[in-house]
Structure formats: structure tokens, C-alpha cells
Amino acid sequence: MATTVENYLEKYSANQQREFPLLQDKALAHFSRMGFPTSKNEEWKYTGIAPIISKDFSFSIPDNKCSAEEILQRVPFVQGSVLIVLENGKINHEASDLSSIPAGLVIKTLGEAKNIVDVKTHYNRYADVQDDAFSALNTAFANDGLVLLIDSKAVIEKPVYVVQVLSSDNVAAIAHNRILVVAGKNSEAKISHLAVSKNENTETFSNTIIEVFVDENASVEYDLLQDENEKSFQICGTHVYQSANSRFSINTVALGGSILKNKLHIKLDGLNCETHMHGLYVAGGSQLIDNHTAVYHSRPHCNSNELYKGIIGGKAHGVFNGKIFVEKDAQKTNAYQSNKNILLSNDAVVNAKPQLEIFADDVKCTHGATTGQMDDESLFYLRSRGINENDAKAMLNLAFANDILNNITVEDLRNYISGLVEAKLKAVAY
């Protein structure tokens, strides 16, 4: 029997259709050299991936199985908006709605866009292909991802929805999702990315890489909802590069999945950048949700602000690792980071590790992590007003979560996610 690394190498050889042959071959070579990470790797210390790598996933799921109706049934609020359905890593044009793309926004597949200068410049430039086996695998296998280009000065007021769906019915399947966003100078856009499953009972593995280039004075909000089925494995790397005077805000809400691992890297490579990172994870059963974030302050006068919150019940496991690097030149940096967790059961576990590495001397940085139980006084107060214990707990947990959700400025999306969180809180708490 082939080892799993060889299994992936064989799958690569079997499929000869490549849009970026040089990049893809090189990425595969990196993967082949690194192999899959083990728990000895600090980045993967708490996140065992044996269930993922031991599985023989199908790489070839039939295309375009999701209809527009199915998508709208799942996420009704996207109706009437620009909608891109990324099914099994490829754009499903039939289910997408590209009928009212605003001026200044270009939506293409990677293949269509490969000769565009912005794509040549930015594609695969920020992903950590040399250091991360899953990033390398994604680059090797991603052939048909999504490219969103926002022209200079374009202000895209309405959100652009990306629904990422794995549509295998009963065969364990893998998809390599790839998204590249290039926001031109002085542009503004909001991208709402929703990862869901078509089938609630199929084991799936979505290996996703998102790259975002934010040019000078541009502003991007990226909302990421992860709500794939409870058997799913999700590994998602988001790599952001910010130029001077740019603003980037990301809201990550991780709900559904068996093993869910996020990596968020943001490089601030210009003066006066502003960055907001908000994350919420709600885990129950035997779920594992891992958020690793790193922000690299490379230039002076930048502000980064990070708050991640977790609510963990059952035998679930939450991992938070947040790094702030302040390089020698990055004077007058303001960097804040906070991670707060509530454990709902005795068997729930959280590993939180904030890290600061500061090489500049005139900076303001704070970080902190707390893990605790629900506040008994608040619970008694609500119950003393006639509110049933379970409802009272759900109210308090939702209030804790709303601190994160309130940063999502896309109202329809926020309301939708709030409903999902409320339902999930009821499911994990008892």
C-alpha cells in the first residue's frame, strides 16, 4: 500500500491538466520534500491530522451538481447579490449569479485570469508554499479557483458572496479551493465567503488558500463563515498583504467541521496600515477547531487589533495561537491581541498561546488570553427573572459571541450567522 504522500503524488501525475505548470510542479516538490506535519511541528502541536491524511479521498467529483435553488435554500439572503459558487474548487457558473456585477469588479477563474498582470504579480506570492504542506498541496492541485479583481478607485458597496461547497454525495472527497483577491489603490470591497457542505453525511476535506492583496489606501472586509458538515475536515490558509494606508478587516466564524484548522497571516508592509482580526469558534461534540494567526508589522505607524473568542462544550477542543511580530523598522506600532474562551463542560479543552516578538523599541503591544466558565451571577440573575436555565445560558453565550459578530458589517450575513450561532450554542451547551 502506498504511503499517503505517495498517494497524493500519484494523484498529481494522473491529472496532467495544469494552468500554472511551473508553480504547480514546484509546489508539489515542496510537498514531497516536507511531507505531512506531525505533532512535533509547533504549528500542529495540538491538531492531530491522522484522520485526514489516512483517508483516501476522491479527487474527481462530478462538476456542477449544486443548483442555484439548492444554494439559495441554504443561504437565502444572498439572492439578488453577486454570487460566486465555488463547487469542489471550481466555479459553478450555473449556480452562480453574475448578472449584476458592478463596474470595477472583475470575476474570473484562475485559468481565464492567468495572463492578467495583477494575477501574474500576486498569485501564489503570499501563500507559504515552502513552509506548509497543505499550502503546497493546494497550489499543486488548485487549477480552477476564483480571482476577484477590484479596480483602482472602485467602491463596491454591496457584498460579493462566495459560497464554497463540497458536493460529493457519498464518496469521501477532497477539494482544493483557491481564491485570489486584488484590491486596487483607493478601492473598497466586502467579500463574504461561506463554506458549506451539500451533503451532511459525507466525509469531505476542503483545503483552501485565500490570498488578498490590499493596495495603497484600499479597504477590504473579508468575512469567512465555516459551517461544513460535522464529518468534514477543513484546512484554510488566509494570506494577506497590506500596502500603505490600507485597511483590512477579517471576521472568521468557525462552526461546523470535525477538524477545522485556520491559519491567518497578515503582512503590514506600508505606513499607516490598519488591521482588524476577529474570530469566533463554537465547538461541541468531539470537534477540534484551531486558529493560528500571525500579524507581521514590517513598517512604522501601523495598527493591528485582534480579538478571538471561543465557546467550547462537550469533549471539544479549541486551539488559539496568535503571534505578533514587530520588525526593527516598525516604530510606533500599536498591536493588540486578546483571546477569550468559555468552557461549557468539564471535558472541553482550550490551548491558548499568545506570542509577541518585538524588535522595535517604540511600540505599544498588549496581549492576553483568558479561559473560564460561564458567570454564575449573571446566570442566576437571568433565571431569577423567570428565564429557563438553558435559555439563560444561550443568551449569555450569544452575548459573548455577539462581541465578534457585531464586527461583520454585512447585515444580512451577520443576522444569518447569528442564527446559526444561536442554534449551535443550544446544541453544544447541554
Next chain:
Amino acid sequence: MLEIRNLTASVEGKQILKGLNLKIGNGEVHAIMGPNGSGKSTLASVLAGREDYEVGGEVTYNGKNLLELSPEERAQAGMFLAFQYPVEIAGVSNATFLKQAVNSIRLANGKEKMDSKDFLKLMKEKMALVEMDKTMTQRSVNEGFSGGEKKRNEIFQMAMLEPKLCVLDETDSGLDIDALKIVSNGVNALRNNERSFIVITHYQRLLDYIVPDFVHVLYNGRIVKSGPKELAMELEEKGYDWIKEEVAA
């Protein structure tokens, strides 16, 4: 309405209530006074169902064994505790919280949920009772409220939930004279032939505004003296030492 027989309560091995007896009829206002540490707040907590205590004795509330009920069941049966230190709950608006409370109590009593329009109307009406600013309903429960605002919010909640038995735990503490008047007016507006009150206070001052039918002195975990409202005046004049001496004798 309420009958307490030989009520005991201890926390972490320390006995605080040591056999307390009290009977409260419909529409009556009972003041419970006493020196610090006599067990006044413990009595309020035990009646509301706080779980930190080991409790003995019997408490019958409208025919039910109160001590067997959860805090929410007590509230649903018409008990209300105005907290001495109302809790701040970030992220839950006063309106959301109260709507849930009103409807939980209605559902438990076989009534339908109140619709949003009726609920808003009710809130407006009851807010006027304690001269509460309407922006407070959108703010998080007690978060950033001044001491006076918190106490007013307690009485506002009481008015919204229309309880049968109200326990006011040192509602006068931390109030200036204006706030005390507003809070007392709110309470007095809620007095009627059916609704009963237990007013726990350290000072007689509150009883100038909320005039009780009976005054009890709680000392060392027991009610050691009961009398008409004039007893409160006597306590104000003479302090508690003579009571302590009487008990010791």
C-alpha cells in the same frame, strides 16, 4: 401567601439563618431590619433560590414547597427579588432580556407570548413609573448604569413582570434622596390588595416612603422582634443594642 417555618441556611459550613419564622398575607408589606451580618441578604437569596446555600426548614408559597423550585420556577410562580447588587450583563439588551423574561413567565402560566407591539407599549408604560429614560432599554442590562439607575431598573423589571411577592434587598442602598423617592414611588404604585412585599433594609429612611404594615427585626439568623411600623422609628432612635440585650437576657 408565604409561610416560613424554622428556616436554616448555611454556606461553607457557617450557619447564617438559624430557625427563622415568618408569615406573610396577601397585600401585606413586611419590613425586615437588622444589624449588619444578621442574615438579611441571605434570607433574600434563599427565597429567590440562589444555590450557594444549604437550606433546611420549610417555606410554603401559595401552597407550593418553595424550596423545591428552581429560581426560574419561583419567578414563574410570581416571586421577584430586587437585587442589592444588580448584575451587569454585557451584550444582552434590557429589552431583549425583559422580553424573554416576560414571555417565559407567560408561557409557564399557560398564556401566549406577548407580541412586540404590546411589549413595547407595556415597556413605555412601566418605564414612566420609575422615570426611566427610554434609551436604557437598548443598553446592555445594567452595564455602565449608575447605582441609582440599576435600582430603578430593578423596580422597572418588577413592574414589567407583575409578581405576586416582591423581595426588595436593600433597594435603598446607594441611592440619593431623589432616586430614593423615585424608586419608592414606583414600589408604591405597585402596591395593591393582592401583591405582598418583603422590604429588607438597614435604615428606617426607606420606610418613610414605603410604609410597612409590619416590621421585623432579624438578628443572629432569627426574627427576634416584630411589631407595627412604629417599631422602625424606635430602632432608628435607639439603634439595635437594646434588641441584642433583650435577646441575650
